[in-house]
Amino acid sequence: MSAVEKSYELAKEQYAALGVDTEAALKRLEKEAISIHAWQGDDVVGFEPQEHSLTGGCQVTGNYPGRARTSDELRADLDKAMSLLSGNLRVNLQAHEVDKMSPGQDRDTLTVENYAGWLDWAKERKIGLDLAPAYYSHEKLDHGLSLSHPDPAIRKFWIDHGKSCRRVGAQFGHELGTPCLCNVWAPDGFKDIPADRLAPRQRLLESLDATFEEKFPETELLDAVESKLFGIGAESFTVGSHDFYLSYAAKHNKLICLDSGHFHPTESIGDKISAICCQQGRILLHVSRGVRWDSDHVILLNDELQSIARETIRGAGQHQVYIALDYFDASINRVGAWVIGTRNMQKALLIALLEPVAKACAEENSWDFTARMAVMEAAKALPWGAVWQYFCEKHQIPQDFEVMKDIHQYEKDVQFKRG
Numbered sequence: 001m002s003a004v005e006k007s008y009e010l011a012k013e014q015y016a017a018l019g020v021d022t023e024a025a026l027k028r029l030e031k032e033a034i035s036i037h038a039w040q041g042d043d044v045v046g047f048e049p050q051e052h053s054l055t056g057g058c059q060v061t062g063n064y065p066g067r068a069r070t071s072d073e074l075r076a077d078l079d080k081a082m083s084l085l086s087g088n089l090r091v092n093l094q095a096h097e098v099d100k101m102s103p104g105q106d107r108d109t110l111t112v113e114n115y116a117g118w119l120d121w122a123k124e125r126k127i128g129l130d131l132a133p134a135y136y137s138h139e140k141l142d143h144g145l146s147l148s149h150p151d152p153a154i155r156k157f158w159i160d161h162g163k164s165c166r167r168v169g170a171q172f173g174h175e176l177g178t179p180c181l182c183n184v185w186a187p188d189g190f191k192d193i194p195a196d197r198l199a200p201r202q203r204l205l206e207s208l209d210a211t212f213e214e215k216f217p218e219t220e221l222l223d224a225v226e227s228k229l230f231g232i233g234a235e236s237f238t239v240g241s242h243d244f245y246l247s248y249a250a251k252h253n254k255l256i257c258l259d260s261g262h263f264h265p266t267e268s269i270g271d272k273i274s275a276i277c278c279q280q281g282r283i284l285l286h287v288s289r290g291v292r293w294d295s296d297h298v299i300l301l302n303d304e305l306q307s308i309a310r311e312t313i314r315g316a317g318q319h320q321v322y323i324a325l326d327y328f329d330a331s332i333n334r335v336g337a338w339v340i341g342t343r344n345m346q347k348a349l350l351i352a353l354l355e356p357v358a359k360a361c362a363e364e365n366s367w368d369f370t371a372r373m374a375v376m377e378a379a380k381a382l383p384w385g386a387v388w389q390y391f392c393e394k395h396q397i398p399q400d401f402e403v404m405k406d407i408h409q410y411e412k413d414v415q416f417k418r419g
């Protein structure tokens with residue numbers, strides 16, 4: 001018996017005494033789908049032939065060497081990251097992370113052909129693909145507006161972009177046998193106080209209705225809409241605010257996507273999950289970490305992540321929480337960013353799965369809030385780390401302390417050789 005197995009056996013006993021089944025927890029963790037955001041690997045630059053790189057609406061900072069410059073390089077990096085991970089993983093693309101584009105083609109006419117390499121790759125690996133239209137880093141994001149722009153021609157371009165992405169997404173879903181989550185987030189907003197807040201929102205509303213006109217079965221495509229509080233250069237007004245999109249999703253039976261970096265810092269996404277799910281039955285999360293004005297730092301195993309994971313696990317069976325990651329840090333190794341963040345998501349889920357929930361609920365139901373607090377605090381010292389290490393060993397992936405060996409080797413052999 002290995003040292004890891006020995007620790008696991010002891011942990012298992014301790015958990016069993018509290019009525020927690022570690023084997024069941026591990027099985028659940030293996031099934032819990034996590035959509036890995038491809039865009040950490042290319043700094044959200046995409047692979048269109050024309051240079052649009054981060055010209056507005058979305059920003060990434062840092063110049064760590066090794067950014068993926070082609071979709072082949074990005075797939076190789078994702079393969080490396082996934083070789084250091086286990087579980088039910090899928091991959092999430094931004095629409096401009098194309099394989100190829102015909103000369104003169106723009107984002108309004110994308111077809112599944114533009115993603116052929118991705119589709120083959122996903123089929124080979126038997127993983128699902130998600131896709132998000134990219135309404136930023138493009139000259140048609142004019143005065144900070146895309147879908148809410150007053151010019152109907154500009155709106156049409158972006159509506160057609162969304163429509164084409166949904167068609168591609170439905171094709172992904174059809175061919176891969178798992179629905180593609182197609183998430184609409186547009187950066188539209190103003191740096192300073194608008195004179196008219198209503199008109200841009202009415203235009204966004206119409207653009208969304210047009211984008212979603214074509215119907216696809218939910219077995220192939222799941223539509224989501226993502227809100228935001230503010231962005232850099234859009235500090236005073238965001239057209240697609242939380243109130244706007246929450247109402248839109250409820251009324252049109254879309255998923256609301258909550259990005260954990262898109263709220264006031266004292267607001268908790270963990271709390272919002274049950275509030276929304278008890279009415280809408282489902283939610284999409286962009287799990288991220290806001291730090292001051294940035295919404296997209298690598299996720300750490302902190303209280304907010306654990307609260308998100310706890311609420312995801314507790315409501316299981318009653319509602320569906322779709323987990324997608326969304327952060328990008330160009331100041332560190334990008335494969336490392338994926339691996340560390342994804343493992344943190346899984347560790348948070350595992351901690352939630354191992355909590356003696358029944359015990360805490362029993363205290364709550366008998367109005368003993370002191371005992372409830374005692375149980376919840378005591379749970380923090382339970383040996384979940386031993387169960388996590390066992391998960392890694394069982395799935396033949398390196399332990400947390402070992403992953404950097406592989407990542408350093410990979411950057412030396414591959415990433416640092418890129419110009």
Ligand code: RNT
Nearest residue numbers: 039044185259286295326
């Ligand atoms: C931006 C949104 C959005 C992006 C991606 C790259 O603040 O969170 O989801 O991260 O479109």
Ligand code: ZN
Nearest residue numbers: 226259286326
């Ligand atoms: Zn997001």
